Amino acid sequence: MEKRVLLATLLSLTFLFLWQYLTYKPDQQQSIQNQTQKSFDIKTEKKDINNEKLEKDVNFEPYIFETKYLKIVFNKYGAGIREVYIKEDNAYKDFYPIIKEEKDFLSLYPEIKYELKEVKDEEKTILVFSSNEKKIKKFFKFSNKDDEEKYFVEVEFQYGNEEKINFLFNHYVHSDKFTQEPNNVHIAYLKKVLDSKNKEKEILLIEKVNKINSLIERNISWLSISGKYFIFSIFLDKKIPVYISVDRYDKLLKQVNINISKNLKNYSFKLLFAPKKVKILEKLNYKLINTIEWGAFSPLSKLFYNILVFFYKIFKNYGIAIIGLTIVLQILTFPLMYNSIKSAAKMRQLQPQIQLLQKVYKDDPKRLNMEIMNLYREKKVNPFGGCLPLFLQIPIFWALFTMLKNTYDLRGAEFILWIKDLSQPDRLVIPGTNFAFPVLVLLMGATMFLQQFVSGGFSDPQQKSFAVMMPVIFTIMFFSFPSGLVLYWLISNIFSVGIQFVVNKSLKNNR
Numbered sequence: 001m002e003k004r005v006l007l008a009t010l011l012s013l014t015f016l017f018l019w020q021y022l023t024y025k026p027d028q029q030q031s032i033q034n035q036t037q038k039s040f041d042i043k044t045e046k047k048d049i050n051n052e053k054l055e056k057d058v059n060f061e062p063y064i065f066e067t068k069y070l071k072i073v074f075n076k077y078g079a080g081i082r083e084v085y086i087k088e089d090n091a092y093k094d095f096y097p098i099i100k101e102e103k104d105f106l107s108l109y110p111e112i113k114y115e116l117k118e119v120k121d122e123e124k125t126i127l128v129f130s131s132n133e134k135k136i137k138k139f140f141k142f143s144n145k146d147d148e149e150k151y152f153v154e155v156e157f158q159y160g161n162e163e164k165i166n167f168l169f170n171h172y173v174h175s176d177k178f179t180q181e182p183n184n185v186h187i188a189y190l191k192k193v194l195d196s197k198n199k200e201k202e203i204l205l206i207e208k209v210n211k212i213n214s215l216i217e218r219n220i221s222w223l224s225i226s227g228k229y230f231i232f233s234i235f236l237d238k239k240i241p242v243y244i245s246v247d248r249y250d251k252l253l254k255q256v257n258i259n260i261s262k263n264l265k266n267y268s269f270k271l272l273f274a275p276k277k278v279k280i281l282e283k284l285n286y287k288l289i290n291t292i293e294w295g296a297f298s299p300l301s302k303l304f305y306n307i308l309v310f311f312y313k314i315f316k317n318y319g320i321a322i323i324g325l326t327i328v329l330q331i332l333t334f335p336l337m338y339n340s341i342k343s344a345a346k347m348r349q350l351q352p353q354i355q356l357l358q359k360v361y362k363d364d365p366k367r368l369n370m371e372i373m374n375l376y377r378e379k380k381v382n383p384f385g386g387c388l389p390l391f392l393q394i395p396i397f398w399a400l401f402t403m404l405k406n407t408y409d410l411r412g413a414e415f416i417l418w419i420k421d422l423s424q425p426d427r428l429v430i431p432g433t434n435f436a437f438p439v440l441v442l443l444m445g446a447t448m449f450l451q452q453f454v455s456g457g458f459s460d461p462q463q464k465s466f467a468v469m470m471p472v473i474f475t476i477m478f479f480s481f482p483s484g485l486v487l488y489w490l491i492s493n494i495f496s497v498g499i500q501f502v503v504n505k506s507l508k509n510n511r
Contacts (some may be wrong), residue, residue, distance in 0.1 A: 063116060065127060067142050069150045070273060071095045079114040079129035079138045080107025084273050086151075086230060090412030091420060098230040098273060099171050106155070106167070109134055120144075124154075135160025148283050151274040152235075162263040167234065170255040175227035176411070176424070183253045185209045185246050186291045188221040190238060206290040210254075212246040220244065225256060226276060226291050229408050229423075233288070234258070235270035277408040278305065295402030297395045304329075304403050312409070318422055319415025322404070322484055326491040329400070333393055337496065341503050346381045404485045415487070422484035438479055440486045445475030447493035454500045 061076040073083035082104050085095035104110065114129040123145065129138040141154035157165070173183050187209055190202045204221055220242050224233040236242060241261045249255040260267060272288075274280055281288040294301040304325060311324035330337075354372060361368035375381075404410065410423040418428040419440070427436035448471035478486050 059111075059113065061113065063127075065125075065140075065142070067125075067144075067150070068146065070142070070153070072140075072153070074127070074129075074140075075104050075107065075110075076116060076129070077113050078104055078107035078110030079131075080104030080110070084232070086273055086275060088275065088412060091414050092412045096174075096230075098174050098227075099232065100174070101171055103171070105169050105171055106138075108136060108138070108157075114138070151272055151280075151284070153271040153273070154268070155271060156266065156268045159265050162265050164263050165260040165267055167258040168255070169225065169234075170249045170253060171225075171232075172253045173225050173227045173230055173232050175229045179228075180252055181228060182251065183225050183227055184291065184293070185254050185256060186224045186226070187244065188223070188287060190219045190221060204287055206287050209246045211248065212244060220258075222272075222286060222288075223256065223258065224272075224288070224291055225254070228293070228406055229276055229411055231272065231274055231276050231281075231288065231291055233272040233274075235272065235286075237267070237269060240264075275408050278309075293402065293406045295399060295406075297399040297402070300395060300399035301403040304400055305407060308403075308407075309409070317415065318410055318413040318484070319419065319487060322422070322487050323491055325400075326488050326495075329396060330492065330495045333396065334499070336392055337499055338503065341496070341500055342506075343381065345500075345503050346379070350375060350379060350381060400488065401485060404482060404488065410482065410484045413484075415483070419483055422487070423482050425480055426483035426486055440483055440490060441475055441478050441481075444478060444486055444490040444493060445471050447490060447497065448474055450497050451493060451500065454497055454504065 059077045060082070062082065063074045063076055065072050065074065069087045071085035071087070072081055074080070075082050081099075082101075083097060084099040085097050087095050109131065112131050112133060114131050117128045117130070119126040119128065121144075123143070125142045125144060127140040127142075129140075130136065137158040139154075139156040139158075141156075143149035143152065175181065185208070187207050188204055189207070191205050192200055192202055195201050219238050220236050221238055222233050222235045223244070224231050226232065236258070243259040243261060245257040247255050272284070274284065276292055278289065278292065281292070307325050307328060308318070308321050311321035312318055315321060315324070353375060357368060357371050357375070361371060407423075411421065413422045414420050415422055419426060426438050426440035428439045429436050452468075452471065478489065
């Protein structure tokens with residue numbers, strides 16, 4: 001592969017990393033607590049429904065409630081939620097902690113221990129937390145059916161008098177134990193528009209929010225905080241407007257403050273804790289599918305996902321499905337790749353003549369450029385022919401990278417032998433040692449060296465150091481990439497080597 005082609009690839013990957021790691025910019029603002037109090041212009045009384053950070057001297061008495069799909073750790077002091085676990089239907093087949101911190105949310109009067117009663121019938125199990133002292137009851141209702149309600153928790157607060165209601169959430173929604181990425185906040189709100197018959201109707205709009213500096217009053221349907229693989233959502237009463245503030249809490253999470261616009265004696269809402277699996281979110285509806293990060297080329301990412309699922313339904317193995325997807329993409333991009341490699345090979349054939357011209361016209365740059373362009377026209381070679389097709393493939397690689405990186409389906413998806421999770425880096429542990437061997441990554445690096453060899457990169461003194469360093473750099477970069485993405489790159493390299501052999505043979509026969 002010619003130097004400029006590899007340079008274009010490196011530039012595309014550099015763009016990828018810059019986009020991934022530099023788009024989340026910290027806000028140089030005052031502290032969250034001061035900002036929230038100033039924006040809301042309300043008194044923070046103990047009766048508000050707030051997160052209360054539990055210090056070591058504050059009581060904590062857990063009550064663990066478990067369904068087939070959810071496990072929630074309540075704190076009897078304050079009747080708030082401390083931890084949330086989701087049962088995964090993949091190779092893990094266990095409860096995974098998506099929220100786990102030393103503080104509660106939906107806690108109310110954390111110094112008071114609530115009485116607890118559990119009521120169960122065929123459809124629902126209801127946990128009732130009550131405080132006679134404060135005349136408060138909190139109901140948490142869980143579905144006993146194996147339907148779309150299995151990830152929901154219906155919540156109702158009952159007060160003795162009308163109260164100001166405020167929800168404050170600053171918990172991190174975990175994705176996996178290997179990576180920590182900033183959480184995203186999405187808001188779904190109702191907007192009135194005119195249809196084709198000039199009649200007014202309501203539509204649901206989804207907005208990704210990084211920061212709301214001032215309070216907004218909207219008829220909110222739901223608000224979600226999510227990581228790469230899991231989502232936590234609050235479904236509010238759409239008839240009652242709420243004030244919302246979103247701000248940066250730290251480098252990983254945002255603080256969300258929701259104030260109900262009027263005092264109430266009763267308020268009902270729903271909580272959702274679910275995997276961000278396309279099939280699950282589509283069943284739940286509510287346009288929750290929009291919380292999945294498809295990237296800048298989302299139509300391509302969604303297309304690749306559908307092709308991946310198509311192959312999975314056939315082979316029942318996501319590793320083979322990725323290979324199938326790679327083959328489809330290689331077939332579709334074959335003309336681009338073939339022309340790119342062929343153009344690069346022709347350019348290498350002209351190098352001796354170009355070097356001769358450089359010696360002859362070394363003191364006349366203008367004449368040198370003219371003679372080189374004449375040589376290109378005579379040999380019918382496009383100097384940009386090897387680079388342009390590669391740039392056209394950047395959207396494909398970017399869309400595929402985003403899809404494989406954020407797709408929940410690959411979490412816990414086994415491939416072969418040591419590869420037990422295609423969403424995580426590839427590591428083969430050597431028995432009896434603590435050493436983990438990145439087999440797939442090293443194979444990918446080896447195929448890149450082979451690419452350089454068959455493309456003549458090692459035979460050109462001007463490109464030799466570049467040809468050696470590029471596979472090394474890429475191999476190091478891919479150490480932390482999901483094994484599913486590494487598998488795609490490996491298979492693509494194998495195809496590229498095959499195309500290079502075909503081009504080399506074709507050019508040799510035409511001499």
